[in-house]
Amino acid sequence: MPKATLRVAKYAGASPTVATCTACGRQFKTPVTRILKVADAMISLQEQFELHICSGTVARAAVENQVLKTSNIDYAAHRLLEPLPVPAFLWELRTASFLGSNARFRELIGYSEEEVLRLDWRELVAHEDMNKSEQVIANRPEEDTDQRAWRTKSGKVVRVTRSARLLTFVDDKHNLREAYIALVTQVEGQEKTYGSGLLP
Numbered sequence: 734m735p736k737a738t739l740r741v742a743k744y745a746g747a748s749p750t751v752a753t754c755t756a757c758g759r760q761f762k763t764p765v766t767r768i769l770k771v772a773d774a775m776i777s778l779q780e781q782f783e784l785h786i787c788s789g790t791v792a793r794a795a796v797e798n799q800v801l802k803t804s805n806i807d808y809a810a811h812r813l814l815e816p817l818p819v820p821a822f823l824w825e826l827r828t829a830s831f832l833g834s835n836a837r838f839r840e841l842i843g844y845s846e847e848e849v850l851r852l853d854w855r856e857l858v859a860h861e862d863m864n865k866s867e868q869v870i871a872n873r874p875e876e877d878t879d880q881r882a883w884r885t886k887s888g889k890v891v892r893v894t895r896s897a898r899l900l901t902f903v904d905d906k907h908n909l910r911e912a913y914i915a916l917v918t919q920v921e922g923q924e925k926t927y928g929s930g931l932l933p
Contacts, residue, residue: 739782748774754782757896758878759918813914814838820917822849825910826873826899829854832912841893841920843886857883859890873911875899892921 737756741749748771750763761781763774810833814821820838824831834849844852858866859882869877878896885891897915 739779741778747771749778750774752778752782757918759894759896817916820893820920822915823900823912824854824897824915825912826870827910829870838917841885841891841917842883848886859884869897869913873899877913893917894919 737754739752739761740755741752742760743749743751745768748763748768750768752761753759754761761778763777767773767777810823814823814833814835817835817837820835820841822831822834822838831849831852831854834846839846839849842849842857854866855863862882865879865881876896876898878894880892880894882890882892895915895917897913899911900914901909901911
C-alpha cells in the first residue's frame with residue numbers, strides 16, 4: 734500500500750500555504766498567523782497532516798485485507814465499519830441501498846441502525862447535492878472525495894467532507910456485487926478533530 738505523504742500545492746512567496754495528502758486528497762491550509770515564517774508554516778501543515786484521518790489509507794487497508802470476501806455481509810460490514818474512528822457506511826451501487834454503518838455515522842444523521850438499512854439515499858442527500866450523487870452512480874469512480882450536504886432525520890442539513898472507495902465482494906449466491914465504503918473526515922461547524930491513533 735503506498736504510504737500517505739504530504740505534498741505542498743501552493744506557496745505565498747517562500748511560505749507553503751496549501752498542502753494535500755497524496756493518499757486521500759485532503760487539503761490543509763496554513764493559518765494566516767503562521768504564514769510569515771517558512772518553518773512555522775511548514776510545521777503547521779505537517780501537524781494538520783499527522784492529525785487527519787487518511788480515508789485513502791483506511792479504505793485501501795479494507796480492500797487489501799479482503800474483509801468483504803465472505804457470504805455474511807452483515808458481519809463483514811460490522812467488522813469493517815464499527816472500529817473506524819470516523820463516521821462510516823457501506824453503500825451498494827446496484828441497489829442504491831445501505832449495507833451497514835457505524836455508530837458515529839448514525840449519531841451524525843440521527844437514524845438507528847435498522848433505519849439506516851431501510852433508508853433511501855435520496856432521503857439523506859440534500860437537494861443541492863443530488864446531481865453529484867447521481868453522477869457517482871452513473872460513472873462508478875474507483876475513488877471519490879468531495880464535500881456533501883446531508884439531511885439528518887430531524888431535517889437539519891449538515892455539510893461533510895467524505896471520501897469513498899469502490900469495493901467488490903461475492904454474496905452467498907456467488908454474485909459479484911459492488912459497494913462504496915465512505916468515510917467522513919470532517920463535519921462543517923464541528924471543532925472536533927479526529928485523531929489518527931486508531932488507523933490500521
